[in-house]
Amino acid sequence: MIFSSKAEYGVRLMIELGRQSPLHPTSLKAIADAEGLPLAYLEQVVARLRKAGLVMSARGAHGGYWLSRPADQIAMDEVVQALEGSIAPMECFVHDHTERVLCSHEPDGGRGCATKLLWTRVQGGIIRSLQTTTLAELVKFSDRHEPASPAVTAVTAVTAASTAPEPTPAT
Amino acid sequence: MIFSSKAEYGVRLMIELGRQSPLHPTSLKAIADAEGLPLAYLEQVVARLRKAGLVMSARGAHGGYWLSRPADQIAMDEVVQALEGSIAPMECFVHDHTERVLCSHEPDGGRGCATKLLWTRVQGGIIRSLQTTTLAELVKFSDRHEPASPAVTAVTAVTAASTAPEPTPAT
DNA sequence: GGTTAAACCGACCCTCCTGGTAGGATTTAG
DNA sequence: CTAAATCCTACCAGGAGGGTCGGTTTAACC
Numbered sequence: 001m002i003f004s005s006k007a008e009y010g011v012r013l014m015i016e017l018g019r020q021s022p023l024h025p026t027s028l029k030a031i032a033d034a035e036g037l038p039l040a041y042l043e044q045v046v047a048r049l050r051k052a053g054l055v056m057s058a059r060g061a062h063g064g065y066w067l068s069r070p071a072d073q074i075a076m077d078e079v080v081q082a083l084e085g086s087i088a089p090m091e092c093f094v095h096d097h098t099e100r101v102l103c104s105h106e107p108d109g110g111r112g113c114a115t116k117l118l119w120t121r122v123q124g125g126i127i128r129s130l131q132t133t134t135l136a137e138l139v140k141f142s143d144r145h146e147p148a149s150p151a152v153t154a155v156t157a158v159t160a161a162s163t164a165p166e167p168t169p170a171t
Numbered sequence: 172m173i174f175s176s177k178a179e180y181g182v183r184l185m186i187e188l189g190r191q192s193p194l195h196p197t198s199l200k201a202i203a204d205a206e207g208l209p210l211a212y213l214e215q216v217v218a219r220l221r222k223a224g225l226v227m228s229a230r231g232a233h234g235g236y237w238l239s240r241p242a243d244q245i246a247m248d249e250v251v252q253a254l255e256g257s258i259a260p261m262e263c264f265v266h267d268h269t270e271r272v273l274c275s276h277e278p279d280g281g282r283g284c285a286t287k288l289l290w291t292r293v294q295g296g297i298i299r300s301l302q303t304t305t306l307a308e309l310v311k312f313s314d315r316h317e318p319a320s321p322a323v324t325a326v327t328a329v330t331a332a333s334t335a336p337e338p339t340p341a342t
Numbered sequence: 343g344g345t346t347a348a349a350c351c352g353a354c355c356c357t358c359c360t361g362g363t364a365g366g367a368t369t370t371a372g
Numbered sequence: 373c374t375a376a377a378t379c380c381t382a383c384c385a386g387g388a389g390g391g392t393c394g395g396t397t398t399a400a401c402c
Contacts, residue, residue, distance in 0.1 A: 027347080027349090028348080029347090046349090059348065060348060061347040064349080
């Protein structure tokens with residue numbers, strides 16, 4: 001498989017956040033329930049998104065997560081990269097400095113192996129397709145196909161934007 | 172990682188066959204030695220290529236393998252597909268009929284999940300980049316950069332990846 | 343202030359796949 | 373007949389993927 005379940009879960013999580021109002025945080029529990037995903041595992045996933053600056057969080061009661069930017073300004077290559085660590089078609093692509101066994105005949109000389117040409121093109125194809133897809137597109141798509149989403153509405157409505165942690169919707 | 176070492180080894184094997192005259196078979200041993208790969212493992216790899224009809228073989232002494240078609244008529248998506256089994260960005264793409272846990276919320280209803288839209292695009296990007304690369308290209312590329320090949324200057328070696336029609340985004 | 347809901351953190355575990363080996367059986371040129 | 377090769381099946385070790393658990397901190401509400 002090309003991408004791990006972290007990518008799947010993380011993208012779903014981002015979509016779910018994109019469906020919510022950015023004015024109040026959404027708890028992981030709500031997302032886990034809505035998507036049928038294990039909460040404890042989602043914590044790990046969302047941690048990557050947070051470290052990448054894609055989501056922000058508020059701790060404590062009525063805390064949760066929200067997108068740090070409007071969904072139409074989030075390209076999916078950023079998201080997937082954050083979740084997967086790197087978008088590398090082959091082992092030797094991960095770090096330029098740590099050439100591994102697979103590229104055994106590469107470091108010994110300046111020439112690049114022919115396979116690298118191939119993997120470079122593939123990587124380009126992947127990244128381009130991710131770059132040209134925004135989170136907003138996916139959110140819109142999921143809206144069109146969602147029969148109904150009663151999922152997350154209950155928990156959050158209380159304090160609304162009173163002390164909401166400033167999602168900074170500038171622009 | 173996106174592709175396994177089977178893909179790397181198999182592509183190298185195909186390139187090596189492409190460099191040889193198709194008139195006489197090339198033994199796996201020769202390829203294993205040339206590329207520094209374990210022979211026993213290459214057997215498994217080449218078996219996939221043979222079953223896919225990409226290479227043909229002759230048993231017995233002086234046996235070996237050769238391309239079943241000219242290298243310029245072999246697109247790399249066929250090769251990679253044969254080696255990897257399928258080019259699927261996510262679990263649920265492998266077989267349409269065996270939807271797995273990851274797509275838990277998909278089978279229940281006609282709607283497709285939004286992530287599937289994303290993975291479909293990614294898959295398209297990958298396959299397109301593979302389809303537009305022929306084995307002959309890689310053979311030619313490896314010829315230009317092979318120090319062992321006579322009468323070719325090594326001057327252009329490093330930047331030659333720029334001959335790829337695909338831009339190579341930084342990671 | 344206490345309770346409760348949440349993020350946060352790190353260690354742990356288990357299964358499956360990958361990469362690779364071992365040992366043979368079969369074919370065929372010389 | 374023998375050597376060189378393909379072919380085939382089983383096996384194995386390690387690591388990563390997917391997931392759990394327990395606990396600590398933070399903050400809102402009563």
